[in-house]
Structure formats: C-alpha cells, structure tokens
Amino acid sequence: MDTVSEKKPVSNAYKYFMIFLCMFTQAIPYGIAQNIQPLFVHPLVNTFHFSLASYTLIFTFGAVAASIASPFIGKGLAKVNFKVMYMAGIIISALAYVIFGISSKLPEFYGAAILCMIGSTFFSGQGVPWVINHWFPGKGRGTALGVAFCGGSIGNIFLQPFTQKILAKYMVGGTKTGHLESMAPFFIFAAALFVIGLIITFFIRTPKDNEIVATKAELEEAKKAAAEAKAKEFEGWTSKEVMKMPWFWIFSIGFLIIGIGLASLNEDYAAFLDTKLSFGVVGTIGMMYGFGCLIGNVTGGILFDKLGTAKAMTYAAVMYVLSIGMMIFVSFQPFGSHASKVAGIAYAIFCGLAVFSYMSGPAFMAKDLFGSKDEGVMLGLVGLAYAIGFAIGAPLFGIIKGMASFTVAWYVMMACVVIGFILLIISVVKIKGMQKAMMAKQNK
The missing domain is CATH 1.20.1250.20 (MFS general substrate transporter like domains)
Known part of the structure; x- marks a missing residue:
C-alpha cells in the first residue's frame, strides 16, 4: 500500500492541545518540582535546626546535577519513546518528594533535590521543547514555546498560596520560629505531582510517522524566511x-x-x-x-x-x-x-x-x-x-x-x-x- 496516501494532516486544534499539555506540565508538575521548593526552606530550617546557608545548598547541587544530566537526557529523547521519558521524569521527581518527606539529615535533602531537578529536566527542561519542536517544525514555534513556558508563571499564581496553606496546617508555632509537626506536605505534593503527571502522560506525545503537522508550503515558507533572515x-x-x-x-x-x-x-x-x-x-x-x-x-x-x-x-x-x-x-x-x-x-x-x-x-x-x-x-x-x-x-x-x-x-x-x-x-x-x-x- 502507498504510504503517502496513508498520511493525514493534524488539525490546529490538536496541536494547540499539545501546547496546553505543555503549559499544564509547567504549571503543576514543574511548579511542584521547582517553584514551590523555596517555601519549604524556613519550616525545614526551623524543624531540623539547619543553618540557612547549609540548607539552601540544595538549589546549588540540584542545578549542577541537572546541567550535567541535561545533554544525556536530550540524547535519550531521540532514542526512547517520549511517553516513557516523560513518565520517568514524573516518577523521579515524585520519588524525590517522598525522600524529602522521610529525610532528617542534610545529605538526604541534597540527594532529594538532585533527583527532583534531574526529574524535571525529563518532562520540562528537555521535554517541553522536544514536544513543541515536533508539533511546530516551522511557523509558530516561537509563539508556541512562549505560551507553553508561561505555564510556570500561571501555576505560581495558585500553587504558592496553596502551598503556604498546606504548610500552615502542619506547622506548630509562628512563622518566625515555627516548625513542621509532620512531613505530610511532601507526601501530598508527591501524590499530586505523580497523579497529574500520569494524566498528562496519557495524552501528551510527539507526532506519528503518518501525521502531517505542517504542509509542504508552510515548511517551504519557513525555510525561505529562515534563509532570508540568515542572509541579513x-x-x-x-x-x-x-x-x-x-x-x-x-x-x-x-x-x-x-x-x-x-x-x-x-x-x-x-x-x-x-x-x-x-x-x-x-x-x-x-x-x-x-x-x-x-x-x-x-x-x-x-x-x-x-x-x-x-x-x-x-x-x-x-x-x-x-x-x-x-x-x-x-x-x-x-x-x-x-x-x-x-x-x-x-x-x-x-x-x-x-x-x-x-x-x-x-x-x-x-x-x-x-x-x-x-x-x-x-x-x-x-x-x-x-x-x-x-x-x-x-x-x-x-x-x-x-x-x-x-x-x-x-x-x-x-x-x-x-x-x-x-x-x-x-x-x-x-x-x-x-x-x-x-x-x-x-x-x-
């Protein structure tokens, strides 16, 4: 059978749905993995009597580890099914929050932070651009990426106050000297990250071989525009x-x-x-x-x-x-x-x-x-x-x-x-x- 006749174009609505899933990824899974972590600093420092300087090293170790892992994750995306890579990142970041929840010593928190940052690279740092670049190979790629990454800011709007309410529920004492009575907030967010990430995994994907995400004319137009821009x-x-x-x-x-x-x-x-x-x-x-x-x-x-x-x-x-x-x-x-x-x-x-x-x-x-x-x-x-x-x-x-x-x-x-x-x-x-x-x- 002629494989060309089997190819089918993908509607713009479906491609926009992929943008939404990427934006949703940034809003919740990435927001939990990265954006709300600073809110835990003060309660944990009080609870375990760490110094602020020693505990905030989690951000240093996490950033360095993610930078080292990122190129390898990028290569893996080209060889392994995207859904598998995405879910692997979700599991790693959710597991990191579980480790946060059972930790009491600094090295344990450092290890959890490293896992969390590496996990988010799978589904966010490398994953979101990977999806967008495949669904928008020509026109609209930059706009799609911009909209997708706005999800992190949108997530902050409600995740930040929600996190503070969760922490306050499990805190004893005031904000200055209060400490965590329970590590339950970490398990709550681990579950939320895993469940929402799993739901997204069911739908998010890259195009199939028989799907046309951009017409030949659109690709030629994009190539021509790129050539003209390059000349200037x-x-x-x-x-x-x-x-x-x-x-x-x-x-x-x-x-x-x-x-x-x-x-x-x-x-x-x-x-x-x-x-x-x-x-x-x-x-x-x-x-x-x-x-x-x-x-x-x-x-x-x-x-x-x-x-x-x-x-x-x-x-x-x-x-x-x-x-x-x-x-x-x-x-x-x-x-x-x-x-x-x-x-x-x-x-x-x-x-x-x-x-x-x-x-x-x-x-x-x-x-x-x-x-x-x-x-x-x-x-x-x-x-x-x-x-x-x-x-x-x-x-x-x-x-x-x-x-x-x-x-x-x-x-x-x-x-x-x-x-x-x-x-x-x-x-x-x-x-x-x-x-x-x-x-x-x-x-x-």
Whole structure:
C-alpha cells in the first residue's frame, strides 16, 4: 500500500492541545518540582535546626546535577519513546518528594533535590521543547514555546498560596520560629505531582510517522524566511575568537555577579518574608510574583526586539534594584505590618517583570552580541556564567544572613546586582561597537 496516501494532516486544534499539555506540565508538575521548593526552606530550617546557608545548598547541587544530566537526557529523547521519558521524569521527581518527606539529615535533602531537578529536566527542561519542536517544525514555534513556558508563571499564581496553606496546617508555632509537626506536605505534593503527571502522560506525545503537522508550503515558507533572515543577520565570530575578547570576559563576569544577586530573590524570598509576614500573606505575594513573571515572560522578547540588549537589560536592572529595595524596606518593619505586605507585593511585581533577563536573555544576547557563527556554543557559555553565579548566590546569602542579618544580606545582593549589570551593560555597548566596526569593514 502507498504510504503517502496513508498520511493525514493534524488539525490546529490538536496541536494547540499539545501546547496546553505543555503549559499544564509547567504549571503543576514543574511548579511542584521547582517553584514551590523555596517555601519549604524556613519550616525545614526551623524543624531540623539547619543553618540557612547549609540548607539552601540544595538549589546549588540540584542545578549542577541537572546541567550535567541535561545533554544525556536530550540524547535519550531521540532514542526512547517520549511517553516513557516523560513518565520517568514524573516518577523521579515524585520519588524525590517522598525522600524529602522521610529525610532528617542534610545529605538526604541534597540527594532529594538532585533527583527532583534531574526529574524535571525529563518532562520540562528537555521535554517541553522536544514536544513543541515536533508539533511546530516551522511557523509558530516561537509563539508556541512562549505560551507553553508561561505555564510556570500561571501555576505560581495558585500553587504558592496553596502551598503556604498546606504548610500552615502542619506547622506548630509562628512563622518566625515555627516548625513542621509532620512531613505530610511532601507526601501530598508527591501524590499530586505523580497523579497529574500520569494524566498528562496519557495524552501528551510527539507526532506519528503518518501525521502531517505542517504542509509542504508552510515548511517551504519557513525555510525561505529562515534563509532570508540568515542572509541579513550578523555572522559574528567563532567561539575561539570570542574567548580572546576582554569584553566577553567582562560580560561573563557581570552576568555571573548578577546571578549571585538574583539567586536570593528566587530562592530565599520566602524564608525571609516568613519572618515578617504570615503564611497566607507570603502565599499571596508568591501569587503576585506569578502574575509578574507571566507579564515579564511575554513582554521580554518585545523589549529585546524593540529596545536592544543594552536598554532591555538596563530596564531589568532597574526592576531588580527596586525589588531588592522593597526587601530592604521590609527588613526594617515590625512583624505583620501593612507596609510590609504592600512592599512585598511590589517586590513580587518588580522581580517578575524582569524575569526575562535570565529566562530568554541568554539566548537573545548570545546571538545578538556574538553572531550566529557559533551560536550554540555561545549560548552555553553565556548561560553557564549566570548558572555559576546563581549556584553561588543562594548559599552565600545564607552565610551572610547567619554572620550578620537579612538586612545586610540584602544590601550585599543589591551591590551584586548593581555591579553586575554595570559590567554587563558596558560590555554590551563595547561589543556592539566592535560588531558595527566589523560589519563596516566587511561592507567596504
């Protein structure tokens, strides 16, 4: 039988359903595996008498482990049935939460965090792009990816306050000194992650061999548009040439320092706010952070396209300075004050609006600054600089807090953000100048 006649086109509605499943993956399984973990920091530190610096190393170990595992997981996706890989990630992350629930020593928590981060790479970090790229091989891929990854921000809107309510139910004492009476929250979230992940697994998939996800005309149009864009784009330098540029190293150092400053805003905000506000209010602030991230992710690409790298990152810098300023303000307020609630919400919105700087920022900056010649390598190097800083930032914040106070720690993070962005923005301006000089020379 002629296999061509057996091929059938897939409706746009079904492809949109795949986007929804990816968005749902980001909202619940990924949200549980990654986004709500900072909310457990303060209760666990109080319960087991860990130092903040030692416990927050879970984020460092998790990030490093996921970075190492990610390339191998990517290769596995090309060889193993996607549903199997997706479910494997769900099981690993759910198991990690079970391990969290039976742990009492730091190495056990570290091991659980590593498993959780690696598991989420299966279904989120590698899984979501894998699905989207297969269902949208041509037109609409970028939009589909953007919508899918917005799920994480949407999930934050309700997961954050829900998590705080669950924790409050199993807490004894106030938010400052209270401890967990039971580790039941971990088992609740392990079950939720597994059940919802299992339901998604029944439906999510990549196209079958006999399914047409894009017409020949659409693929040709996409190929033509890509060729035209490639002809106009800056070819750039090789990675070896870039590595010899002093301004590249200043750029990387700046992005690394930014990572140090921003780690505390993402990983330590709940542990700090728990000392100043009730669980319910902290949950509300987490919800507002979700709204801010949703807007920030959607508008980030527009800002880069309209303003360019230097101006977009300057905008991000202002937002982060304002957000840390809110945290410093809260640190001087008495427990439960209305001013702290307002400042906390302002922090969440400011911080969320600038989230594009490290979400889509590395991919945009790598190509915009250094060209397309070694785009993949440069993306890895740019992302690595931020990742190293982020891995250092969370435990460093805890160390400073332990030696001094939260207020001093926030001042140090503010200094890191300001210094890092100054170095990055100056280097961006200098590299763009080198780029213009090179293009002018080529045109002659």
